[in-house]
Amino acid sequence: MFFDVLLIGIMVGAIYTLVTIGYSMVYSILKLMNFAHGDVYIFGTFICYTLLSKYQLNPVLAILTAAVLGGILASFVEIVAYRRLRAGQHRMISMITALGAAYVIQNSNELKWGNQVMAFPSILSAKTFQVFGLAVPMTQIIILGIAVGLIILFTLFLKYHPYGKAILCVSEDIPTASLMGIPINRTITMVYFIGGMLGVVGGILYSTSYNAVSLAMGFRGTIIAFTAAVIGGIGSLGGALIGGMFLGICENFIGVYVSSSYRDPITFLLLIIILLVKPTGIMGAVEQTKV
Amino acid sequence: MEPTLENHGKQTGNPMTFKTVLNHPMFKKTAFLTAAAGCVLLPHIMTDTYYLGIINYMILYVILCMGLNLILGYAGLLSLGHAAFYGLGGYTTAILITRYGFGFLSCLILSGVIALVFGILLGLPTRKVRGDYFCLLTIAFGEIFRLVAQAWIGFTNGAMGIVGIPIPTILGWSIRTEVDFYYLGLILLGFTWLTLSLLVHSKFGRAFIAIREDELAASVMGINTAVYKIIVFGIGCFYAGLAGSYLAVYQTTVTPSNFRLEESCLMIIMVIVGGMGSLLAPIAGVIIMTLATEYFRGIAEYRMLIIGVIMVAVLLFRPQGIFGTSAFKG
Numbered sequence: 001m002f003f004d005v006l007l008i009g010i011m012v013g014a015i016y017t018l019v020t021i022g023y024s025m026v027y028s029i030l031k032l033m034n035f036a037h038g039d040v041y042i043f044g045t046f047i048c049y050t051l052l053s054k055y056q057l058n059p060v061l062a063i064l065t066a067a068v069l070g071g072i073l074a075s076f077v078e079i080v081a082y083r084r085l086r087a088g089q090h091r092m093i094s095m096i097t098a099l100g101a102a103y104v105i106q107n108s109n110e111l112k113w114g115n116q117v118m119a120f121p122s123i124l125s126a127k128t129f130q131v132f133g134l135a136v137p138m139t140q141i142i143i144l145g146i147a148v149g150l151i152i153l154f155t156l157f158l159k160y161h162p163y164g165k166a167i168l169c170v171s172e173d174i175p176t177a178s179l180m181g182i183p184i185n186r187t188i189t190m191v192y193f194i195g196g197m198l199g200v201v202g203g204i205l206y207s208t209s210y211n212a213v214s215l216a217m218g219f220r221g222t223i224i225a226f227t228a229a230v231i232g233g234i235g236s237l238g239g240a241l242i243g244g245m246f247l248g249i250c251e252n253f254i255g256v257y258v259s260s261s262y263r264d265p266i267t268f269l270l271l272i273i274i275l276l277v278k279p280t281g282i283m284g285a286v287e288q289t290k291v
Numbered sequence: 292m293e294p295t296l297e298n299h300g301k302q303t304g305n306p307m308t309f310k311t312v313l314n315h316p317m318f319k320k321t322a323f324l325t326a327a328a329g330c331v332l333l334p335h336i337m338t339d340t341y342y343l344g345i346i347n348y349m350i351l352y353v354i355l356c357m358g359l360n361l362i363l364g365y366a367g368l369l370s371l372g373h374a375a376f377y378g379l380g381g382y383t384t385a386i387l388i389t390r391y392g393f394g395f396l397s398c399l400i401l402s403g404v405i406a407l408v409f410g411i412l413l414g415l416p417t418r419k420v421r422g423d424y425f426c427l428l429t430i431a432f433g434e435i436f437r438l439v440a441q442a443w444i445g446f447t448n449g450a451m452g453i454v455g456i457p458i459p460t461i462l463g464w465s466i467r468t469e470v471d472f473y474y475l476g477l478i479l480l481g482f483t484w485l486t487l488s489l490l491v492h493s494k495f496g497r498a499f500i501a502i503r504e505d506e507l508a509a510s511v512m513g514i515n516t517a518v519y520k521i522i523v524f525g526i527g528c529f530y531a532g533l534a535g536s537y538l539a540v541y542q543t544t545v546t547p548s549n550f551r552l553e554e555s556c557l558m559i560i561m562v563i564v565g566g567m568g569s570l571l572a573p574i575a576g577v578i579i580m581t582l583a584t585e586y587f588r589g590i591a592e593y594r595m596l597i598i599g600v601i602m603v604a605v606l607l608f609r610p611q612g613i614f615g616t617s618a619f620k621g
């Protein structure tokens with residue numbers, strides 16, 4: 001029982017990490033809370049759902065299409081709702097337009113797919129195999145594999161690819177990066193694109209492991225990404241991993257051993273406590289106020 | 292005309308411009324008296340209970356938004372948990388009236404005080420947790436409130452909410468009809484406006500406007516910024532508690548879904564559309580947003596879409612709102 005819960009926790013944690021990465025990257029560059037993040041990922045998940053159940057598309061192809069469309073939507077939101085406000089306006093303003101954008105996407109999703117919980121087709125094999133006397137479902141291993149693979153891939157991209165290095169530069173200091181000849185707007189749009197894509201993949205993996213997709217998961221995803229990013233320390237990949245894992249594991253243990261209806265309140269309480277004890281997160285650096 | 296500080300020492304040839312008329316004390320006084328008389332006489336002119344109902348909800352939101360405006364526009368704190376304080380007020384009144392037989396007036400006061408206490412408690416971390424993290428804190432608080440109200444069936448009756456809240460009575464005046472509720476709302480609104488304008492124009496008010504404009508400079512001037520922020524946050528929440536109490540008796544039910552994050556967002560939008568940092572500007576926001584949602588009721592499924600578009604468009608093209616001062620700078 002304990003190990004089952006732990007395993008599910010790790011799997012959910014890996015998925016949360018995927019959802020958190022895009023969110024955390026955006027925050028570290030622009031100091032902008034992207035409220036539309038969850039709604040973008042649920043949009044991609046719905047697209048994948050339609051492609052799979054209506055057109056019986058090859059799962060890999062469906063996931064790729066959904067991820068690219070999700071990425072395009074995320075960068076579209078950036079161009080329309082955030083870009084104009086980047087210079088000159090207070091950050092608070094773009095946070096509120098982010099909320100507006102979230103509403104628009106959420107409502108459009110609702111118009112297309114409704115607000116019911118729908119059965120998401122399971123695209124992975126339902127086999128189980130034995131490890132040290134424990135029955136481990138194949139699905140969880142594959143999901144964990146995909147999530148960890150993507151996280152590693154993204155880390156390598158940031159470290160070695162010129163575009164990845166550009167992202168790191170921009171997150172360090174926008175004016176200096178601009179002076180070094182890095183196209184700021186294009187880089188930021190790319191961050192949104194990648195973040196949206198990773199989020200969509202996370203959403204699809206989540207939906208396929210629980211065989212369900214619903215509109216309400218979008219907002220919950222935003223909050224989860226917030227919480228995980230803050231717990232781990234916003235803006236760092238390692239932080240996203242720690243936060244995501246911590247949240248996934250905690251949540252499952254609370255759900256099983258304490259109470260399932262108090263799962264979310266306790267998770268939020270945890271967030272409040274962490275904010276009070278260490279406002280910059282477990283991995284976060286101390287931000288200095290300039291005088 | 293004498294060269295004064297107002298006209299920057301320039302001699303103006305024609306002092307009777309539109310703006311000077313608008314700012315003239317005589318005009319202000321007349322406009323205020325006309326508006327006040329109009330408010331008092333309104334239910335006798337507009338007898339349709341449907342429209343009066345809409346106006347009652349507008350009054351409710353104006354009270355909420357005036358409180359939120361104090362937090363957002365005057366103290367510069369983005370709170371996305373305002374609905375939780377509204378809910379605290381609503382549940383306090385509902386539980387005290389239905390189970391313990393409290394009178395409405397004492398419930399009203401207690402609702403405000405409980406919201407104030409929780410507001411101060413949630414405001415305490417502003418000393419340490421700032422900016423975006425504080426916003427996150429308020430979201431977490433709002434969600435905890437709603438989820439607990441939904442899960443704690445023994446105390447709050449879960450998702451069904453508390454129903455059958457009796458007709459409130461204040462000093463022998465029993466409030467039954469839409470007109471009665473209109474006057475109750477008007478009294479609460481008058482109280483809110485009066486206390487807030489006294490507050491904003493006092494030494495205290497100038498201090499927290501200074502904090503909003505430049506926190507560092509304010510603290511150098513000897514203003515205890517942390518304490519001021521906590522108190523302002525608490526006071527803003529107090530009005531939300533009053534509004535919640537009004538909602539409970541007006542609707543005769545309270546359910547957790549009355550106090551979702553969407554409500555907090557809607558209040559934020561109303562304050563922003565009207566304009567932050569100006570005492571009466573949220574009224575414009577409330578009227579516009581309420582009328583927009585009423586007008587689009589026929590196509591209710593597009594409602595949030597339209598609200599979202601209004602929100603983005605207003606901020607892109609007029610970030611200070613329709614009547615606001617520039618609350619957030621740089």
